[in-house]
Amino acid sequence: xxxxxxxxxxxxxxxxxxxxxxxxxxxxxxxxxxxxxxxxxxxxxxxxxxxxxxxxxxxxxxxxxxxxxxxxxxxxxxxxxxxxxxxxxxxxxxxxxxxxxxxxxxxxxxxxxxxxxxxxxxxxxxxxxxxxxxxxxxxxxxxxxxxxxxxxxxxxxxxxxxxxxxxxxxxxxxxxxxxxxxxxxxxxxxxxxxxxxxxxxxxxxxxxxxxxxxxxxxxxxxxxxxxxxxxxxxxxxxxxxxxxxxxxxxxxxxxxxxxxxxxxxxxxxxxxxxxxxxxxxxxxxxxxxxxxxxxxxxxxxxxxxxxxxxxxxxxxxxxxxxxxxxxxxxxxxxxxxxxxxxxxxxxxxxxxxxxxxxxxxxx
Amino acid sequence: xxxxxxxxxxxxxxxxxxxxxxxxxxxxxxxxxxxxxxxxxxxxxxxxxxxxxxxxxxxxxxxxxxxxxxxxxxxxxxxxxxxxxxxxxxxxxxxxxxxxxxxxxxxxxxxxxxxxxxxxxxxxxxxxxxxxxxxxxxxxxxxxxxxxxxxxxxxxxxxxxxxxxxxxxxxxxxxxxxxxxxxxxxxxxxxxxxxxxxxxxxxxxxxxxxxxxxxxxxxxxxxxxxxxxxxxxxxxxxxxxxxxxxxxxxxxxxxxxxxxxxxxxxxxxxxxxxxxxxxxxxxxxxxxxxxxxxxxxxxxxxxxxxxxxxxxxxxxxxxxxxxxxxxxxxxxxxxxxxxxxxxxxxxxxxxxxxxxxxxxxxxxxxxxxxxxxxxxxxxxxxxxxxxxxxxxxxxxxxxxxxxxxxxxxxxxxxxxxxxxxxxxxxxxxxxxxxxxxxxxx
Numbered sequence: 182x183x184x185x186x187x188x189x190x191x192x193x194x195x196x197x198x199x200x201x202x203x204x205x206x207x208x209x210x211x212x213x214x215x216x217x218x219x220x221x222x223x224x225x226x227x228x229x230x231x232x233x234x235x236x237x238x239x240x241x242x243x244x245x246x247x248x249x250x251x252x253x254x255x256x257x258x259x260x261x262x263x264x265x266x267x268x269x270x271x272x273x274x275x276x277x278x279x280x281x282x283x284x285x286x287x288x289x290x291x292x293x294x295x296x297x298x299x300x301x302x303x304x305x306x307x308x309x310x311x312x313x314x315x316x317x318x319x320x321x322x323x324x325x326x327x328x329x330x331x332x333x334x335x336x337x338x339x340x341x342x343x344x345x346x347x348x349x350x351x352x353x354x355x356x357x358x359x360x361x362x363x364x365x366x367x368x369x370x371x372x373x374x375x376x377x378x379x380x381x382x383x384x385x386x387x388x389x390x391x392x393x394x395x396x397x398x399x400x401x402x403x404x405x406x407x408x409x410x411x412x413x414x415x416x417x418x419x420x421x422x423x424x425x426x427x428x429x430x431x432x433x434x435x436x437x438x439x440x441x442x443x444x445x446x447x448x449x450x451x452x453x454x455x456x457x458x459x460x461x462x463x464x465x466x467x468x469x470x471x472x473x474x475x476x477x478x479x480x481x482x483x484x485x486x487x488x489x490x491x492x493x494x495x496x497x498x499x500x501x502x503x504x505x506x507x508x509x510x511x512x513x514x515x516x517x518x519x520x521x522x523x524x525x526x527x528x529x530x531x532x533x534x535x536x537x538x539x540x541x542x543x544x
Numbered sequence: 545x546x547x548x549x550x551x552x553x554x555x556x557x558x559x560x561x562x563x564x565x566x567x568x569x570x571x572x573x574x575x576x577x578x579x580x581x582x583x584x585x586x587x588x589x590x591x592x593x594x595x596x597x598x599x600x601x602x603x604x605x606x607x608x609x610x611x612x613x614x615x616x617x618x619x620x621x622x623x624x625x626x627x628x629x630x631x632x633x634x635x636x637x638x639x640x641x642x643x644x645x646x647x648x649x650x651x652x653x654x655x656x657x658x659x660x661x662x663x664x665x666x667x668x669x670x671x672x673x674x675x676x677x678x679x680x681x682x683x684x685x686x687x688x689x690x691x692x693x694x695x696x697x698x699x700x701x702x703x704x705x706x707x708x709x710x711x712x713x714x715x716x717x718x719x720x721x722x723x724x725x726x727x728x729x730x731x732x733x734x735x736x737x738x739x740x741x742x743x744x745x746x747x748x749x750x751x752x753x754x755x756x757x758x759x760x761x762x763x764x765x766x767x768x769x770x771x772x773x774x775x776x777x778x779x780x781x782x783x784x785x786x787x788x789x790x791x792x793x794x795x796x797x798x799x800x801x802x803x804x805x806x807x808x809x810x811x812x813x814x815x816x817x818x819x820x821x822x823x824x825x826x827x828x829x830x831x832x833x834x835x836x837x838x839x840x841x842x843x844x845x846x847x848x849x850x851x852x853x854x855x856x857x858x859x860x861x862x863x864x865x866x867x868x869x870x871x872x873x874x875x876x877x878x879x880x881x882x883x884x885x886x887x888x889x890x891x892x893x894x895x896x897x898x899x900x901x902x903x904x905x906x907x908x909x910x911x912x913x914x915x916x917x918x919x920x921x922x923x924x925x926x927x928x929x930x931x932x933x934x935x936x937x938x939x940x941x942x943x944x945x946x947x948x949x950x951x952x953x954x955x956x957x958x959x960x961x962x963x964x965x966x967x968x969x970x971x972x973x974x975x976x977x978x979x980x981x982x983x984x985x
Contacts, residue, residue, distance in 0.1 A: 350583075359587025361588035457758055460758055460759075460786060461757070461815065466585030466782045469755050504766075514751035516759075517756050
């Protein structure tokens with residue numbers, strides 16, 4: 182925690198190099214046109230062009246500390262998006278379905294953790310038990326949903342994940358009630374407060390919880406990447422992703438792979454729930470956080486683990502930079518759709534996604 | 545096979561087409577539907593409100609045997625704060641002779657406003673819904689006391705001015721509005737824009753899309769860049785605790801972040817931990833259990849296990865007490881309706897007259913066991929809101945405390961704007977009925 186609130190970001194002295202006023206720039210173009218009206222229109226246009234193409238970069242140069250801060254916020258958000266996207270990618274690779282229930286798994290796991298703690302279970306035991314609950318959930322999903330639907334069209338499986346979503350919402354509300362709960366960050370020894378350092382004539386503030394989130398998410402992302410690229414289970418998963426039938430014919434157990442994958446994405450959901458729950462609170466609205474992974478998936482592809490990682494960071498940084506420097510032009514609050522725009526622009530140049538293979542079918 | 549399908553299909557179609565079987569209504573109770581949202585993303589505010597509302601009405605049943613000797617039938621309908629479900633609730637209850645509806649969502653209220661006059665069921669939207677519905681001449685069936693969102697925003701400006709040392713000191717200051725990017729959140733904008741012009745402050749708008757409620761980091765970077773002197777928070781659900789936490793984290797002076805009255809639940813402030821201490825919110829009811837009315841609820845309802853509260857210390861939370869105050873308005877409306885109509889068993893039309901003559905004085909508050917619990921409220925034929933005073937509450941780390949005196953809204957600014965908006969509503973909805981209902985003296 183910052184010791185002296187008087188030194189907070191809102192009390193610091195004005196920036197040493199104030200941003201040049203936009204008015205100082207536009208008059209240069211006044212008078213180029215003869216008529217007053219045309220001049221005014223021209224000036225307005227130049228002002229707009231200035232605001233779009235120059236002003237943001239002037240701001241970046243004039244207040245580099247804010248740029249660094251924005252990049253940092255984008256990086257933290259991006260790593261967390263990568264983590265969520267990974268949850269989708271794993272299940273998509275193994276089951277060929279988009280898991281609509283990923284969002285509610287975030288809520289359900291976080292509620293279980295906090296709910297157990299409120300019952301008096303020590304924090305780390307609650308964490309272990311929650312992981313156990315996610316395993317039971319994965320096992321149950323495999324037994325009751327996936328196995329009976331083997332060989333059915335993918336859309337049936339997809340619809341089954343809708344059913345799972347509403348089942349988990351109802352079950353969660355029944356067990357834990359609808360009241361929002363406070364994430365047990367302190368009991369889990371997650372750090373509080375912030376580190377501030379002076380940089381380039383300003384300051385940058387790094388929240389310790391964000392640093393922890395970035396580190397934990399990076400380790401998980403890296404661990405999962407290695408696990409699924411280098412181990413036997415990983416190879417089996419890739420085989421399953423290529424073809425269920427071929428995998429079965431060489432003796433890979435589909436059931437086993439499915440449990441592993443759903444369990445893994447349950448753990449990813451738990452980590453996501455803890456990190457986002459700490460930023461706000463644990464309630465059913467947390468479900469929508471999972472949708473932040475959609476543009477990442479569009480960009481990175483549904484089957485690519487590196488795609489999810491790099492895509493998450495591109496989306497995270499892109500949307501924060503866009504919101505901060507260009508958002509005010511459009512009345513702010515643009516990041517929710519900006520993420521999709523960024524993803525679509527990338528797709529214009531790489532339709533197969535960031536790391537996807539170009540599919541060539543000869544006819 | 546095909547025949548079977550046809551038979552099945554026909555059977556299903558017939559079933560769907562059948563009118564819903566209505567349960568015969570016991571004709572000796574007053575039916576009060578409560579639209580509540582105990583589930584869904586906003587349940588955090590919905591649960592205490594629903595508990596407070598139901599518990600007070602049930603307390604009247606337990607303690608007094610209802611109102612005027614008639615028992616109240618309190619029936620909750622779950623909306624999950626979803627407008628579609630709310631309209632379904634309305635359709636399911638409107639045949640049961642409801643005396644009033646409590647939509648508990650601005651979206652549902654907007655849907656019910658045109659239906660109220662047709663079905664003869666008044667709407668009591670307790671300081672939410674359409675600000676302009678305060679105009680009783682245009683909206684004889686809609687009531688939104690004690691204060692509108694515009695009153696709230698004007699009190700925020702007045703409070704900021706008080707701290708700064710006068711309205712003239714607002715000149716050149718920056719006031720931010722941090723709001724949910726939805727009709728509810730946008731409500732105060734026209735009033736704040738007008739006040740910005742009048743008092744010479746700069747209004748900064750910070751919209752939060754519903755999908756980004758828990759993801760506000762870039763928005764707070766904007767706030768760091770703009771350095772507003774004050775922020776008014778018209779947020780809802782998990783947007784509020786996120787904003788309070790972000791304010792605490794980024795070092796925004798927490799005593800200059802003022803929530804409106806729906807951004808002031810205990811659950812809005814609590815998650816920010818120690819950093820949330822000093823967060824302010826507008827309020828029009830007191831918190832705590834030290835009121836005879838609350839003690840009666842505990843004695844007659846909570847201790848008899850007839851309440852849905854999970855523990856007795858939830859009784860007296862800010863939104864619980866607000867639910868109680870909402871139900872006091874309903875009960876007083878019913879009493880008035882019984883007096884004016886001379887009937888014990890009233891209907892929606894009687895209730896409309898009852899709400900229109902709502903006048904809870906200091907003396908009446910004392911009789912009700914709520915001295916100091918809320919400010920007196922008076923609704924008239926022309927003014928269905930009253931534009932009553934509110935106060936600023938402060939979160940002390942564990943509960944809300946009263947920080948300021950009761951502050952009167954800038955009625956001279958709010959009422960003209962409200963009347964103009966009511967006129968515009970009537971003209972833009974072609975065929976909006978002229979008021980034919982007589983006023984009670």
